[in-house]
Amino acid sequence: YQMAANSTIIPVFLAGWLQMLAPDDCFDEFFVKFNFFDVPCLKIFISKCLGYAIICGSFVVKVPQIVKILTAKSGRGISLVSVTLELLAISATWAYGAGHNFPFSSYGEALFLAIQTSIIAFLVFFYAGRTSAGLVYVSVYVACMAFLLSPAIPVGLLTVLQAGNIFVASFSKCIQAWENFTNSSTGQLSVVTVYMLFLGSCARIFTSIQETGDLMVISSYCLSSICNCIIAVQLVYYWNSPPCQDRGGIAKKTS
Known part of the structure; x- marks a missing residue:
């Protein structure tokens, strides 16, 4: 049957998928020369596999929290x-x-995490009796993302946002960690979601080094991993603690 190239036995339909994991010269190294021990290509291959695995996991990483x-x-x-x-x-x-x-494999999970995080935010509003505020929240977010992803956005602004992201991502986790500490409980936090986020952020350190080399992105994932680890430890520490009234969420409306 039809081959991907004259010098390889890989079928065309399979070669396209494999080139997502072993692009350019690495495809030749692996599937033409059958040199599976080429270190630079092996790093790229592992990074791509991890990247797409993280993206696949991101489809459902926050579903346990939502449920x-x-x-x-x-x-x-x-x-x-x-x-x-x-x-x-x-x-x-x-x-x-x-x-x-950047390659989609280096940041693609952000798309699916954003959707699920938006749903969580809306549900916090909804169960606090503030559905209208939740709808406004989501609408404003969608409008902001439409601008950030448009060609009109200055590249310099994206750089500033990513630089700020290093601190924002860490601060957001610190707030949740403090919330857990003051309540002596992790409330409705999902252990599956927290540990998947922790493992994913750790893996992203490696993939970011390999695929982007961007110091800001790498630093962001390093700090995120540390903060996710703190919350993961809290889940274990407060495992048998009874939930108490939250102090950092939204006060529910009373009629």
């Missing part, structure tokens, strides 16, 4: 300020990666 809120019919213990800052950080990463034409 937990829906099941409990409460956003107790989830800091809206923390969620908003996290959304800003995710969005900055998304816009910066797209604006600088």
Whole structure:
């Protein structure tokens, strides 16, 4: 049957997928010369695999958190300020990666994390009896992202946003960690979501080094990993603690 090239036995339909993981010369090294121990190409291959694995995982990484809120019919213990800052950080990463034409495998999960984080923010509003405010929140966010992803956005502004992202991402996690500490409980935080975010941010350090070499992006993921680790430890520490009234979310309206 038809081959990807005269010098390889890889079928065309499969070669296209493999070139996503081993682009350019690395495809020849692996599937023409069958040299699977070429170190530079091996690093690229591992980075690509991790990147796409993270993106696939991002489809559902916050679904357990969303399900937990829906099941409990409460956003107790989830800091809206923390969620908003996290959304800003995710969005900055998304816009910066797209604006600088980085490989999608290096930032693609930001798209799906942004969607799920927006849903979480809306649910916090919704279960606090403030549905209208939640709709406004989501609408404003969509409008802002439309601008950030448009050709009209200055590249310099994206750089400033990414630089600020280093601190915003960490600060958002610190707020949630403080919320957990003051409540002596992690409330409705999902252990699956927290640990997936922790592992994903750790893996992103390696993929960012390999695929972007951007110091701001790498620094952002390093700090994010540390902060995610703190919250992950809190989940274990407060595992058997009874939930208490949240102090950092939104006060529910009383009639």
